[in-house]
Amino acid sequence: MRSLLSILLIGVPVTLILCLVGLSRGFIEDSQKRARGIGADILMRPKTSSLLSLNGAPIPSQMIAFLAKQPHVKLATGVVNVAAEGVTLGATGINYEEFIRMCGGFQFRSGGGFQRPDDVILDDYYASQTKAKVGDTITLLNGKWHVSGIMESGKLAHIVMPVKTLQERLGNGGNVNQIYLKLDDPANTNPTIQYLTNIPGLADYPIYSMEAFTSLLNVNNIPALAGFIAVVMGIGVVIGFAVVCLSMYMAVLQRTREIGILKSLGASKGFILGIILSEAFFLGLGGTILGIIMSYGAAALIHALKPASLPMIIVYDWWPIAGSITIVGALLGALYPGLTAAAHDPIEALSYE
Amino acid sequence: MSNGDIIQIRDLCKTYRVGKVDVPALRGVDLDVRKGHFLSIIGPSGSGKSTLFHIIGGLTPPTSGKVVVDDKDLSAMTDPERTRMRKRTVGFVFQKFNLLPNLTARDNIAVARYIGGSDAKPEPEFEEVLRLLGIKDRLDHKPNALSGGEQQRVAIARAIVNHPAILLADEPTGNLDTGNSKTVLEVLRDLNRRLGQTILMITHNPEAAAYGDSTVHMRDGRIANRT
Numbered sequence: 001m002r003s004l005l006s007i008l009l010i011g012v013p014v015t016l017i018l019c020l021v022g023l024s025r026g027f028i029e030d031s032q033k034r035a036r037g038i039g040a041d042i043l044m045r046p047k048t049s050s051l052l053s054l055n056g057a058p059i060p061s062q063m064i065a066f067l068a069k070q071p072h073v074k075l076a077t078g079v080v081n082v083a084a085e086g087v088t089l090g091a092t093g094i095n096y097e098e099f100i101r102m103c104g105g106f107q108f109r110s111g112g113g114f115q116r117p118d119d120v121i122l123d124d125y126y127a128s129q130t131k132a133k134v135g136d137t138i139t140l141l142n143g144k145w146h147v148s149g150i151m152e153s154g155k156l157a158h159i160v161m162p163v164k165t166l167q168e169r170l171g172n173g174g175n176v177n178q179i180y181l182k183l184d185d186p187a188n189t190n191p192t193i194q195y196l197t198n199i200p201g202l203a204d205y206p207i208y209s210m211e212a213f214t215s216l217l218n219v220n221n222i223p224a225l226a227g228f229i230a231v232v233m234g235i236g237v238v239i240g241f242a243v244v245c246l247s248m249y250m251a252v253l254q255r256t257r258e259i260g261i262l263k264s265l266g267a268s269k270g271f272i273l274g275i276i277l278s279e280a281f282f283l284g285l286g287g288t289i290l291g292i293i294m295s296y297g298a299a300a301l302i303h304a305l306k307p308a309s310l311p312m313i314i315v316y317d318w319w320p321i322a323g324s325i326t327i328v329g330a331l332l333g334a335l336y337p338g339l340t341a342a343a344h345d346p347i348e349a350l351s352y353e
Numbered sequence: 354m355s356n357g358d359i360i361q362i363r364d365l366c367k368t369y370r371v372g373k374v375d376v377p378a379l380r381g382v383d384l385d386v387r388k389g390h391f392l393s394i395i396g397p398s399g400s401g402k403s404t405l406f407h408i409i410g411g412l413t414p415p416t417s418g419k420v421v422v423d424d425k426d427l428s429a430m431t432d433p434e435r436t437r438m439r440k441r442t443v444g445f446v447f448q449k450f451n452l453l454p455n456l457t458a459r460d461n462i463a464v465a466r467y468i469g470g471s472d473a474k475p476e477p478e479f480e481e482v483l484r485l486l487g488i489k490d491r492l493d494h495k496p497n498a499l500s501g502g503e504q505q506r507v508a509i510a511r512a513i514v515n516h517p518a519i520l521l522a523d524e525p526t527g528n529l530d531t532g533n534s535k536t537v538l539e540v541l542r543d544l545n546r547r548l549g550q551t552i553l554m555i556t557h558n559p560e561a562a563a564y565g566d567s568t569v570h571m572r573d574g575r576i577a578n579r580t
Contacts, residue, residue, distance in 0.1 A: 261451045264412065265468045265511075266440030268433065346412045350451065 003279075006247040007286040010326055013236035014291020017322045018315060019298050020232050024225055026311040032214040037155035039103040040180035041189045043213050044196075045206045049177075058175030059205070067181060070196065072188040075102055078176030080166050084140055084159055089126070089309045091140060091159035093166030102182050103155050110134045111149030117165045119148035125308035126158040143169055158308045233325055240287065240329030244280050248337035252276065259341050260349025269342035276341055280334030284327035291326070292319055359518055359551050360386035360409060365418035367404050367574075378404040380574035381418070388518075391545040391552045393562035396571030402555045403523060405571070409553065410443045410521050411435035423518040440469045444512030444520045448527035450504040452496040458507040459492040462514050469515035479514060485547070486510050486540055502533030506540060513550060520544070522554040526561055538564045 044067070046059055061078060068076035077098035084091040096114050100106070106113070109124050111134035120140065122132055127150045132138050136147045145161060167174055183192060189209045196202055208216070252259070259272055295314065302312045365382040368375050379401045386392050394402050407413045408420055411427060414435070420427040423442050427435065445451075452461050466475060483489045486506040496504050505525055512520055522541060526534035542564050544550040554565060562568045570577040 257451070258453055261453060262464075262468065263436070264410070264439065264445045264447075264451070265465050266436055266438075267468050268436050271468065347407055350447065 002247055002250060003283060003286075006243055006283050007290055009243040010240050010284060010287025010330065011290035011294055013232075013239045014288050014322045014326050015294040015298055017229075017233055017236050017325070018291065018295035018318055019302075019312065020229055021318050022295065022299060022312045022315045023302075023310055024229065025315055026313040028217050029313060030311040031217050033154050034156055035210060035214050035217070037103060038099075038180055038210070039182060040210050041183045041186050042181040042193060042196075043208050043210055044179040044181070044202075045208070046177050047204045047206075049206060058172060058177050059179060061174045061176055064176065064179055067179060067196070070192070070199075072183045072185070072192050073181050074184045075182040076179060077102055078163070078179045079156070080163055080170070080172070080176050081157070081178060082141060082166070082170065085309055089159075090157050091120075091161060091166075092157035093161050093163035094156070095163050099156070102180060106149070106155060106160075107152040109150040109152060111147065114148055114162050116146055116148070117162055118144065118146050119162065120145040121149045121151055121160040122147060123151050123153035123155075123158045123308065125153045125311075129306055129308045141166075141169065153308075233322075236322070237325055237329040237332075240284065240326045241333040244283055244330040244333030245336060246333075247283065248276055248280055248334045249340070251279065252337045252341040255341075256344065256349050259344050260346050260351075263344070263346035264350060272342040272344075273338040276334050276338035277331055280330045280338075281327060284330030285323070287330070288319070288323035288326050291322065357387050358385045359388040359390075359423055360384065360553075361419070361421040362405075362409075363419040365405070365408065365420055366416045367401075367408060367413070368416045378574055379408075379415075379418075382574070382576055384569065384576060386519075386551065386553065388551055389545070389549040390567070391542065391565040392554070393565030393568040394553060394555045394571060395557065395559065395562045395568055396577075397557075400571040401574040402571050404574075406521050406523055406553070406555060409519070410445055411438045441515050442518050444515065444517035446505070446508050446512050446520065446522040446525045448524040450496070450501070450508045450528070452504055452508060452511070454496050457493050457495055458488060458499065458503075458510075461496075461507060462492075462511045465511045465514050471515065475514055479510075482513065482544075482548075483510060485543055487536075500533065501529050502536050505529060505533070505537050509537070509540060509544070513544065513548075518551060520550055520552045522552060524555050524557065526556065526558065534558075534561065 044059070059078065064076050064078040067073060075098065077095050080093035082091050083089070100113070106121065113121070120138070127133070130138065132147050134147050134150060138145050138147060140159065163176070183189060193207050193209060196207055262272060299312045299314055302310045362382055362384040365379050366377070367379040368377045370376075382401070382405060394405070396402050408415050408427065409422055411430070414430070415428050418428065422438070425438055425442065427438070430438065452458070453464065456464065462475065466472065480489070483492070486509060488503055488506045488510060491499055491503050491507070496507070499507065525541070526537055529537060538561055541552055541554065545552050552565070554561070556562050567579060569579045
């Protein structure tokens with residue numbers, strides 16, 4: 001019972017680590033997939049914007065027409081991105097006709113494109129999360145929207161609405177905050193970026209190839225995320241250490257007499273310490289396996305409840321990392337009880353009741 | 354080792370420190386035990402019997418005096434050296450059996466073999482010892498499924514599986530009824546007579562002591578007489 005409880009308690013931080021990393025990576029992979037699904041070659045973002053934030057001076061809509069006329073540019077379209085729910089779920093206003101030409105069209109599960117100014121298209125994850133159906137009226141961004149279609153996830157955003165309506169409701173004066181460019185040939189991407197950045201007035205706008213932009217989306221480029229993961233891992237080590245220390249200390253107390261018996265048979269201090277550390281290793285291993293199993297449960301639960309807001313994936317390559325962290329914590333935790341057990345006086349241990 | 358003595362003890366003293374008080378447990382014990390002898394040690398509580406056993410068995414060092422067991426001088430041994438000595442030179446049998454409760458009888462014996470540095474499986478000749486002890490059919494049971502007498506016989510098997518020079522039995526019948534006590538004492542006598550096993554047995558019971566070849570009486574940390 002003590003061992004099972006220890007394994008459960010050790011498993012919790014393992015699950016925590018795997019969920020955190022799985023969510024971080026899931027969010028990034030989801031963002032990358034949706035960015036690639038746009039079909040653009042170049043992305044222009046507002047001045048002073050950061051990788052994950054679009055705060056900064058908006059881009060005037062006239063810029064779209066200007067960029068569309070530049071060499072090799074086949075199509076330009078501007079979008080307005082807004083946060084719909086927290087930082088992980090965004091909605092995007094699009095020019096439907098332009099965007100369809102750029103991305104090759106949405107794959108609709110039901111319904112279709114915009115018919116009314118207040119129409120909204122949801123991807124299947126968000127529709128599943130909110131239980132919304134075509135024809136429903138939903139509340140988003142402090143306004144009512146009519147669901148015209150449910151599309152397959154993977155293009156741009158989880159929620160798409162007409163850019164004009166969104167601009168009106170936001171009152172942003174017809175500005176956009178991202179412009180996508182499709183070129184006549186993807187091979188012209190870098191020369192075109194070079195050309196655009198040399199145009200007076202465009203030098204301050206961050207202009208990326210879509211390939212470069214998606215590659216920038218990783219854990220190390222998200223402020224504080226790597227540090228946050230390190231803190232959670234540290235907590236995992238401390239919990240593993242504390243649980244095993246307490247558990248093994250209890251075990252040593254419970255088994256004082258058995259330790260005395262082993263010593264009377266000639267067991268050395270190293271032998272006794274080895275037994276305690278072996279048990280701790282197996283507790284850590286058991287906790288890791290249980291933690292991995294529980295991470296599947298957590299992923300299934302998150303996918304059922306918040307598939308769009310919290311895209312979690314199973315991070316197989318983190319199993320050995322989380323396992324190593326936990327087992328190291330467990331072994332460190334077992335060291336003191338193990339040394340205590342090894343130092344037991346055999347006569348006192350044998351008379352222990 | 355001179356004149357066939359497997360144990361030679363000279364002026365053995367042991368003082369325990371209890372808080373700030375020194376408590377003398379042995380006050381100058383001299384004792385010689387021949388190889389193959391079955392010696393009973395009898396005496397009241399606090400007479401130093403168990404302390405003498407613990408020193409001969411290498412569980413605790415002497416305070417002063419000389420203790421030579423199987424040509425090994427225990428008084429000069431370090432703690433790791435005494436630990437090594439316990440593996441093969443002595444075997445313990447305790448009043449409370451002291452079997453590992455989660456292991457079967459067979460595994461209890463195997464653990465002793467393993468700690469002693471041998472294969473966990475005893476040699477084929479050990480089957481004869483198990484037959485002598487009458488536990489051959491009870492080896493796959495855990496201690497809680499064995500009677501007190503069976504547990505003590507398993508403990509004896511465990512104590513001698515590594516062929517120790519000396520078997521130290523500390524009140525081996527103290528927790529047994531009359532029938533089981535008789536069985537265990539006869540087993541010890543058989544081991545001594547058939548296998549030549551040197552045995553030292555502590556007991557409170559003069560009838561049990563009579564199974565030995567000779568008896569040492571202890572009182573106040575000294576040997577009062579030997580009969």
